[in-house]
Amino acid sequence: MSTLTSAFDWLTTGASWRGGEGIATRLGQHLMLTGASVGIACAVALPVGIGLGHVGRGGTLAINISNAGRAVPTFAVLVLLAIGPLGIGDTTTVVALTLFAIAPLVTNSYIGMREVDPGAKEAARGMGMSGVQVLRRVELPLALPMILLGLRLAAVQVVATATIAALIGGGGLGRFVVDGLANNHRDQVVGGAILVAALALLVEGALIALSRLLPAAARPASCPR
Amino acid sequence: MAIVASGNCLERNAWICGDYVETRSDELTAALREHIGLTVSAVLIGLAIAIPLVLLARRWRFTVPWIGGLASVLYTVPSLAFFALLLPVTGLSATTVRIGLVTYTLVILFRGLLAGLDAVPASARDAARGMGYGPVRLLLRVELPLALPAIIAAIRLATVSTIALVTVGAMIGHGGLGNLIYDGLTSTFKAEVLTSSVLCVALAVVADLLLVALQWLVTPWRHGRRGGRRGRGGPATREQAATREQAATREQAATEWAVATHAAAEQSVSARTVAAKTEGTTA
Structure with a gap:
């Protein structure tokens, strides 16, 4: 248990938070990598998933992309990209993280769109709504919970994978674990792991909160409840 | 792009190199063996813990949110951490890796098993009870066979x-390979x-x-081989036998989605999906 107390000592010492290799810098790097990857992945994956779901095609693709994402080890992709053409660096990390965030986003937005009650869509069409109007005012609000679930899966996945990126020499909180292991600083290993776990749980919690608040706000005010 | 060329592909540091596979086959086999060993033990130990845990959770329903909450916390912690x-x-032992892996499989299997058993139609359960089935016989002869596709989907995912x-x-x-x-x-x-x-x-x-x-073998009623297993001729089997091939495929996909989303702690959505699909196909 002495490792645990020394880990807490390391975490609570002001010096370990400051400087170019301090916790604050690493946390900033971790958030930057995560934010950039999830942002790019959303820009690519959401139009695809929502579009496929709207027209009702490509279901096999939408499910299989998720299965493939699960079978391919994140670590292998990171290393392949690092010793491949991209070399070691932030670009490599962001490319790998984005690839892994795309799968849950496409799959969940597709399922969300497909699970919208056909009756609701038909009623909207019967009221004279155009395809775009049905998409914006009926399908998207109803699919929002599933889309947000996809976002949460992707974000938590990316936070975890960004940790593994430290193994290929990337920045972020994983550095403490990897460097600590290499230099036999167990307090840093455990302290870094605590930080990583806390960050993942925080991101998950924040997105759960968002998925409770947003669907209610997205519901048109004129809609009787 | 002649990367498969023979000769000194090791010296050229080619991506694909037959010489590497030949000269290091021992290393590769050993790594593959460790990989398989870690995976099999993690899934089996996970199952050995998940099965009694699910049965207890079904007995005392109030524990489900607690176990579910703990499971999502454990599942969220990144593997490296x-x-x-x-x-x-x-320490730096295989046990460390194994405990970590078992934790993740346990979370997936617990949710998959629970969702599968919960999705058994109440009508099938009532019919069995009406025929005088006790709790054990109900579980083994009706609930488990009906939940098998969902259970195997969870094992596949894990x-x-x-x-x-x-x-x-x-x-x-x-880390095996x-x-x-x-x-x-x-x-x-x-x-x-x-x-x-x-x-x-x-x-x-x-x-x-x-x-x-394996799923194909243990659920013969799903692909129209009626009477393939005589011992399972309960009401559930007959009801499942009526399921058409196409519907079964769709249900399989739905279960997989359900377990996948379940693994991310969205219990209500996936439970609904499983329930809806099961009702749809057995009706």
């Missing part, structure tokens, strides 16, 4: 994600990294196909 947090307890996750164990020297990937990274040995990565994905695909075959 998980292994690192276990270091003070179990197996495939474990195979991918084992590689992270390379961080502490017990991941060890070779890590080694290839430090020495920039392209053939080593690509070969072991491809082997890892191939292992996941083969394991998945084997489990699909």
Whole structure:
């Protein structure tokens, strides 16, 4: 248990938070990598998933992309990209993280769109709504919970994978674990792991909160409840 | 792009190199063996804990949100952090990796098993009770057979994600094929990294196909071989036998989605999906 107390000592010492290799810098790097990857992945994956779901095609693709994402080890992709053409660096990390965030986003937005009650869509069409109007005012609000679930899966996945990126020499909180292991600083290993776990749980919690608040706000005010 | 050329592909550090596979086949086999061993033990130990846990949770329903909450917390902790947090307890051993892996499989299996059993139509359960089935016979003869597709879907998900996750164990020297990937990274040995990565994905695909075959074997009523298993001729079997092939495929996909989303702690959505699909196909 002495490792645990020394880990807490390391975490609570002001010096370990400051400087170019301090916790604050690493946390900033971790958030930057995560934010950039999830942002790019959303820009690519959401139009695809929502579009496929709207027209009702490509279901096999939408499910299989998720299965493939699960079978391919994140670590292998990171290393392949690092010793491949991209070399070691932030670009490599962001490319790998984005690839892994795309799968849950496409799959969940597709399922969300497909699970919208056909009756609701038909009623909207019967009221004279155009395809775009049905998409914006009926399908998207109803699919929002599933889309947000996809976002949460992707974000938590990316936070975890960004940790593994430290193994290929990337920045972020994983550095403490990897460097600590290499230099036999167990307090840093455990302290870094605590930080990583806390960050993942925080991101998950924040997105759960968002998925409770947003669907209610997205519901048109004129809609009787 | 003549990367498959023979000769000194080792010296040229080619991505695909037959010489590498030949000269290092011992290393590859050993890594593959460790990979399979870690995966199989993680899934089996996970099952051994998940089954009694699910039965207890069904007996005392109030525990489900608590176990579910704890499970999502454990599932959210990144694997690298998980292994690192276990270091003070179990050190740089294979046990550290195994405990981490079992935790993840346990979460997936617990949710999959619970969702599968909960999705058994109440009508089937009532009919069995009306025929005088006790709780044990109800579980073994009605609930388990009906939940089998969902259970095997959960085992598939647990197996495939474990195979991918084992590689992270390379961080502490017990990552099966991941060890070779890590080694290839430090020495920039392209053939080593690509070969072991491809082997890892191939292992996941083969394991998945084997489990699909297993499901095909243990659920003969789903592909129209009526009476293939005489011992299972309960009301559930007959009801399932009526399920058409196409509907079964759709249901399978739905279950997989359900377990996948379930693994991310969205209990209400997936439970609804499973329930809706099961009702739809057995009605």
